[in-house]
Amino acid sequence: MIRRAILGAAMLCASAGAAAAQDAKQILTMTKPNWIAVREYDGQDLLYFTNLLAWRCGVERIRFAVNGERLDRLEHEPCHEDEAAPNALYSEDILPYVAYPLGSVESVAVEVSYPDGSTDSADYERAKVLIR
Numbered sequence: 001m002i003r004r005a006i007l008g009a010a011m012l013c014a015s016a017g018a019a020a021a022q023d024a025k026q027i028l029t030m031t032k033p034n035w036i037a038v039r040e041y042d043g044q045d046l047l048y049f050t051n052l053l054a055w056r057c058g059v060e061r062i063r064f065a066v067n068g069e070r071l072d073r074l075e076h077e078p079c080h081e082d083e084a085a086p087n088a089l090y091s092e093d094i095l096p097y098v099a100y101p102l103g104s105v106e107s108v109a110v111e112v113s114y115p116d117g118s119t120d121s122a123d124y125e126r127a128k129v130l131i132r
Contacts, residue, residue: 020086021115024058028112032122035112036064037131038105039097045105046097048131049074052112053096057086061113067106074098 028035028051037048052062057079063071077091089096108129111121 021058024055025114025116025118025120028052028055028059029120032120033128035110035122036108036124037129038108038126039131040102043102045100045102047100047105047108048097049076050096052110053089054087057081058114059112060115063111063113065109066100067104068109071109071111 031051034051035049036052037050039046039048047064047066049062049064052059052074053076056062056076062074062076064074065071075094076096077089077094080086080088080090106126108124109121110124111119113119
């Protein structure tokens with residue numbers, strides 16, 4: 001289901017260059033409450049970045065911090081510009097989430113930088129982004 005949603009977003013954002021960046025910026029602005037999610041699974045907190053990664057071809061950089069720590073760059077696979085779905089996620093080595101000990105993710109800060117030099121950011125409390 002997640003892969004299908006990512007592929008759908010990729011098809012919408014398949015335009016090139018500045019248009020892709022503008023599309024991504026508009027969509028991410030509208031979907032800011034859903035940039036991340038926390039899921040308790042298999043004895044861990046999984047911090048998902050699926051929505052952001054679906055639009056990664058239109059962003060310069062994604063950084064995040066958990067529980068007030070320093071912002072770190074989110075590692076993700078590159079945009080597949082030569083393919084019909086450039087934002088599709090194919091890698092099995094780079095997952096759309098980061099794992100933490102169960103119950104440890106209390107808050108998350110996210111910063112998105114765009115190719116035009118602008119940035120947007122959001123802060124999330126666990127209870128607001130916890131999915132079951």
